[in-house]
Amino acid sequence: MSKIDIAVVDYGMGNLRSVSKALEHVAPSKTVVVTSNPDEIIQAARVVFPGQGAMPDCIRELDARGLREAVVAASKTKPFLGICIGLQMLFEHSEEGDADGLGLFKGNVKRFVTEAMVGHDGEKLKVPHMGWNQVYQVHDTHGASHPLWNGIEDGARFYYVHSYYVQPDDESVIAGYSHYPNKFTCAIAQKNLFAVQFHPEKSANAGLQLLSNFVNWSPE
Amino acid sequence: MGLAKRIIPCLDVTDGRVVKGINFLELRDAGDPVEIAKRYDDQGADELTFLDITASSDNRGLILNIIEQVASQVFIPLTVGGGVREVEDVRRLLNAGADKVSINTTAVLNPQMVKAAADRFGSQCIVVAIDAKKVENQPFEWEVFTHGGRKATGLDAVKWAEYMVSLGAGELLVTSMDRDGTKIGFNNPLNKAISDAVEVPLIASGGVGNLQHLVDGVREGGADAVLAASIFHYGEYTVRQAKEYMAQHGIEVRL
Numbered sequence: 382m383s384k385i386d387i388a389v390v391d392y393g394m395g396n397l398r399s400v401s402k403a404l405e406h407v408a409p410s411k412t413v414v415v416t417s418n419p420d421e422i423i424q425a426a427r428v429v430f431p432g433q434g435a436m437p438d439c440i441r442e443l444d445a446r447g448l449r450e451a452v453v454a455a456s457k458t459k460p461f462l463g464i465c466i467g468l469q470m471l472f473e474h475s476e477e478g479d480a481d482g483l484g485l486f487k488g489n490v491k492r493f494v495t496e497a498m499v500g501h502d503g504e505k506l507k508v509p510h511m512g513w514n515q516v517y518q519v520h521d522t523h524g525a526s527h528p529l530w531n532g533i534e535d536g537a538r539f540y541y542v543h544s545y546y547v548q549p550d551d552e553s554v555i556a557g558y559s560h561y562p563n564k565f566t567c568a569i570a571q572k573n574l575f576a577v578q579f580h581p582e583k584s585a586n587a588g589l590q591l592l593s594n595f596v597n598w599s600p601e
Numbered sequence: 602m603g604l605a606k607r608i609i610p611c612l613d614v615t616d617g618r619v620v621k622g623i624n625f626l627e628l629r630d631a632g633d634p635v636e637i638a639k640r641y642d643d644q645g646a647d648e649l650t651f652l653d654i655t656a657s658s659d660n661r662g663l664i665l666n667i668i669e670q671v672a673s674q675v676f677i678p679l680t681v682g683g684g685v686r687e688v689e690d691v692r693r694l695l696n697a698g699a700d701k702v703s704i705n706t707t708a709v710l711n712p713q714m715v716k717a718a719a720d721r722f723g724s725q726c727i728v729v730a731i732d733a734k735k736v737e738n739q740p741f742e743w744e745v746f747t748h749g750g751r752k753a754t755g756l757d758a759v760k761w762a763e764y765m766v767s768l769g770a771g772e773l774l775v776t777s778m779d780r781d782g783t784k785i786g787f788n789n790p791l792n793k794a795i796s797d798a799v800e801v802p803l804i805a806s807g808g809v810g811n812l813q814h815l816v817d818g819v820r821e822g823g824a825d826a827v828l829a830a831s832i833f834h835y836g837e838y839t840v841r842q843a844k845e846y847m848a849q850h851g852i853e854v855r856l
Contacts, residue, residue, distance in 0.1 A: 394723075396695040402673045434723035495800060500603065507802045507825055509725060509771060513605045513647055513855040538605060538855045540647075540678060542725045542771075560603050583678050583700060585642065 386411035387596065388425035390452060390467075392442040393417070394434045400464065403582035404429065407593040419451035427596070428455040430576075432466025436490065436545070437478035439466050449483065456485055456574050462595050463576030468569065469547055471576060477545050486569065487550040493561065500562055513538040514559045516567055516579065516587075527556045527570050529594045537587040539579035541567075546578060573600040605855045606819050607647035607826035608843055609804060610833045612637060614683075615655045617663040619834070632834070638671045641833065644840035646677060647855055650703070650774070650804075650828060653683030654749070665697040672698025682730055682774070691718045695726060703774055705730040706747040709754050712768055719769025728804075729770040733758035733791055734778040743791050750778040762795045770801065774828065777807040782831070784810025792822035804828050812838060812846040819852050 387408070389401050397415045404413045414421060422428055430452060432439050443449055455461050456471070463471055472482045475490035482490070498506035515536045518526040526535070546565040549555060556575065557568030567578040575595065581588035612619045612634055619632050638649055649671070653664040661684055668681055681694045682703025691702045708715050708729050719727045732750055733743040741757035762773055775795055777788030787805045796803040805824035809815060809832055818827045832838050844854040 396698075396700075398696065398698050399672065399676075399700065402698070403676050406673070406676070433725060505797070505823070506604070508800050509802070510604065511725075511772065511802050512607050512825065515602050536602075541604075542678075562603060583676060585677050589676055 384412060385414050385416075385421055385425040387413045387427045387429060388422050389413065389415045389429045389431065390422060390448060391415045391417045392439065392446050392448055394432060394439050394442050394466070397431055399580075399582045400429060400431050403589060403592055404596065407589050408596040411596060417446050417448065419448055422448065422451040422455055425455075425459075427460040427462075428452070429462045429464065429595075430456070430467035430470075431464040432470060434466065435477055436466055436469050436475045436482065437480035439470055440480055440482065443470070453483060453485065456483075459573055460595065460598050460600060461574045461576075463574070464582070465543060465578060465580060468576035468578050469545060471569075471574075472547055472549070475545060486547075486554060486571075488548050490545050490547050492545050498562070506562060509542055509544045510561045511542045513540055513584075514561060514579075516557050516559055519556050519558070527568075527575065528598060529570070529575050529591055530557070531594050532590050533587050533594075539567075539577075539581065539584040539587055541579045543578055602853055605647070605853050606824070606847065607804075608815065608840055608847075608854070609648045609650050609680075609826050609828040610637075610641045610646050610840060611650045611652060611806070611828045611830040613652045613654050613830065614664060614667060615653070616660045617667065620654070634667045635670045635674065637834070638675050641840055642675045642677055645844060645855065646840045648678040648680065648826070649675070650680040650682070652703075653681065655684065665693060668694065668697040668699050680728055680774075682728070686714075688714065688717050688721060691722060691727075695722060699726075701726045701728050701772065703728040703730045705732065708765060709745065709747050709756070712764070715765060715770060716768040719771070724769045724771035724801075727770055728772045728774050729762075729765040730774040730776065731758055731762060731765070731795075732776045732778050733788075735788075735791075743788075743794070746778055750781070758791065759794050759798050763798050766799045766801050772802045772804065773799065774804045774806055780808025781806075783808050784831070786810065786814040787818040787822050787824070787827070789817060789822035792818065792824055796823035796825075802826060812843050815843055816847055816850045816852060819847070
């Protein structure tokens with residue numbers, strides 16, 4: 382098997398072409414594979430864990446393909462980027478279909494409550510939360526933000542499509558947040574893992590910068 | 602600050618070229634799809650919509666090539682509609698690089714196809730396009746039309762929108778057939794009636810002639826996104842100018 386720089390985990394839930402094309406665009410010299418082979422996930426230097434659709438289906442399909450173990454191992458050992466449902470699945474439980482996730486992070490995945498969806502000028506806010514929203518980066522006590530935010534303006538807009546959001550028990554893992562209308566977590570980070578609710582592969586320059594940062598990231 | 606209102610240039614594609622029609626007739630050539638898509642992306646378009654209006658089934662596959670090319674060069678959401686008849690058509694378009702697929706006539710002929718597509722691929726990628734016209738001879742104000750505005754369906758556009766969302770539509774693209782190509786502005790009462798009736802985002806379409814129309818579409822029509830073709834294709838305005846104008850009028854946009 383030839384060397385795999387980046388494995389994009391494919392468990393049959395939707396189209397991963399956008400993710401792989403965007404990665405190839407920011408890293409033209411790297412080998413990007415879209416794979417449902419656990420060996421390739423184990424072998425790859427970096428792993429991207431995307432997802433779309435409903436979380437219960439995603440977990441079911443992940444297990445049906447025998448990918449859970451490889452994904453969990455990758456999330457603990459190498460640069461790992463979760464996207465959208467790929468963020469949500471890392472948590473213990475989701476309100477969507479009352480489903481259990483992979484349980485790597487304590488906390489729940491919750492739905493935007495329709496009745497609360499009123500904007501600052503009284504307008505009705507739609508669900509799904511679809512479109513470009515501002516992403517605020519979390520800074521540590523030295524004022525530094527996560528290296529995956531390098532070169533991205535604090536408050537830059539990223540493209541979202543989702544009706545559920547994560548609520549980590551441990552706030553120290555929160556790396557970014559947005560408002561709709563209330564503040565919600567849109568990025569988490571822990572050691573070699575980074576995961577986002579928005580779609581960097583569809584977020585024009587800001588998204589490509591984040592993917593480029595991921596491809597070049599050497600977590601300590 | 603929160604979610605931005607989206608500006609979506611629309612590219613009508615036939616036989617591999619972008620065209621613009623007046624009231625769905627009289628097509629004029631507007632250029633190469635990939636070049637136009639890249640230009641709009643550079644100008645800050647939030648999303649792009651491609652409507653395949655190719656008449657001959659022989660040339661319908663051309664849209665897949667176009668989407669493949671655009672999707673490897675443009676990293677914003679792409680919606681494709683036109684001629685989507687089966688779940689398999691949705692799959693092909695998503696695999697080519699579309700993020701969302703817009704279903705129009707087939708939704709009327711076979712509503713369960715919308716449900717089947719949403720169940721299989723998720724509501725986030727299923728847009729239902731509703732072409733509506735003001736009518737006098739019905740117990741409701743706006744009627745759904747199909748086949749590019751030629752066939753009346755007897756359906757109330759607002760009720761239809763609610764039904765489509767209940768089947769799994771994740772977004773609605775509402776085109777006023779009375780306004781399309783006229784440049785007199787969106788049909789804001791129609792859009793507002795539908796936007797108020799559903800939980801999912803509404804894209805307003807049909808009738809944009811100037812930048813104030815975009816502002817009105819959001820303010821008066823309750824649109825979450827505004828779609829326009831000719832004002833951008835013929836260089837009357839850039840997408841950036843449109844966004845700056847909206848921002849000056851207090852609408853949150855991505856600049």
